Amino acid sequence: MGETLMRKWLLADFGLEVVELTPVMYGADIAAQVWRATTATNAYAVKWSGAGTNTGHQVAAYLADSGLPGVPELIRTSEGGLWSVHAKKRLTITPWIDGPRAAQTGLTDEQWSEYGVLLRRVHDAELPPRLRDALPKHSHIDARTPALAEEVRTRLETPEGEVEAELAAVWKQYDDVITDLLTNRPPAPHGPRVVCHGDPHLGNVLVDDGLHLIDWDDVIYAPREQDLMFMLGGMGNVGPTTPAQLNAFLAGYGPHTVDEDAIHYYRHVRAFEDVIGWSHQAITGPDEPYALQVVRGILAEGLAALAVQSR
The missing domain is CATH 3.30.200.20 (Phosphorylase Kinase; domain 1)
Incomplete structure (x- = not known):
């Protein structure tokens, strides 16, 4: 355009x-x-x-x-x-907003606490009933991911080019993990639903004099673990990377008993979306080598590995 x-x-x-x-x-x-x-x-x-x-x-x-x-x-x-x-x-x-992404600069412990306060305010927000009732209760990305998974699997049966060949090797290496993501989803949680941003990692946080949560495309009405999952491991440098950072976030967020079953569910869903989505990009572009690198990281030590190990 x-x-x-x-x-x-x-x-x-x-x-x-x-x-x-x-x-x-x-x-x-x-x-x-x-x-x-x-x-x-x-x-x-x-x-x-x-x-x-x-x-x-x-x-x-x-x-x-x-x-x-x-x-x-x-x-x-x-x-x-x-x-x-x-x-x-x-x-x-x-x-x-004239400031960098927090994924590029990181956050101080004080800023992590500030981010906890911000996300809690989002979760505690009371929407007008008509708007609240219009919110999706399931991920629109998740809904289309099975078709992409089938497309990727078919393509990797006869890979073309170096990137596809490497991706096929990665899928073969982590076949157990990918099969688990495809077939072994935990039960969906039934806890109280709140307004969730849906994708609140540090790539969607801008930093100037304060913090700004952007990219609201994936808003969902769900248990707050939908968002808290991003803070509890497996997200690399777009989530907390030290116990002190996590503790600062939780201190800012305030009292909440985390539903570990809900965390497992949303971790599994997101890992499924990420592995398939980035694999599809590694085949169709753009930036195929980078997408391949992301897939390998998710499976080796990122969210997918954690989603399967924590079962």
């Missing part, structure tokens, strides 16, 4: 006369494109994405409008909407 067309959309849909538009390359969402758009007075983060659900943006807008610190506001369209649609993809805009 060209820069000229994007400028046209931003002017027509949001009334923004952009003087500079710069692509931002980050993240695993290959269905999305992100830009930094600058006008004469302000800078904005522009996202054009076919991923996730509309509900996530509605939740983020409600939380931001309610004054919840750390949730960026959504810039309204000229007609007052939260997004516009082009080629069946949502175009959304938030103010540009």
Whole structure:
């Protein structure tokens, strides 16, 4: 999608006369494109994405409008909407936050505690009943993953090229783990449901004077372990990496008795999504060698290994 067309959309849909538009390359969402758009007075983060659900943006807008610190506001369209649609993809805009991803810089213990406070506020938020009832209760990614798994497995029967051959070898090496992820899912939890971000790892946290939780595409109404799972191991440098960091997060988050069965379930679901999703990207692109590296890490010492070992 060209820069000229994007400028046209931003002017027509949001009334923004952009003087500079710069692509931002980050993240695993290959269905999305992100830009930094600058006008004469302000800078904005522009996202054009076919991923996730509309509900996530509605939740983020409600939380931001309610004054919840750390949730960026959504810039309204000229007609007052939260997004516009082009080629069946949502175009959304938030103010540009001039800070790095926490995945790149890490968080201090104090910031981990601050992040615990932020995530607790999200989980404790009371939504209007209509919005709460519209929230998905199951992962939209998980729903389409079995078909991708079959596609990957078929492709790896006759791999083409070096990356596919290496991926086939990785799948063979970790056949027991992958089979467990495909066939041995734990029972779904039945605990109280809350608003969950769905993907609150440090790749979705920006750091400036405070912390900002971004990318609300995967919002889900689920037991809070859906989000807490990301803090309890297997996530490498996008989760806590020391006991002190974990303790700081939990201190900020406050009292909650963790449902270990729910953690096992959501860990298993996410590992399944990640192994299959990154394997599919290693075959179809972009950045196939990097995707292969991610798959190997998830299976060897990351979330997949932990999901199977903790059963």
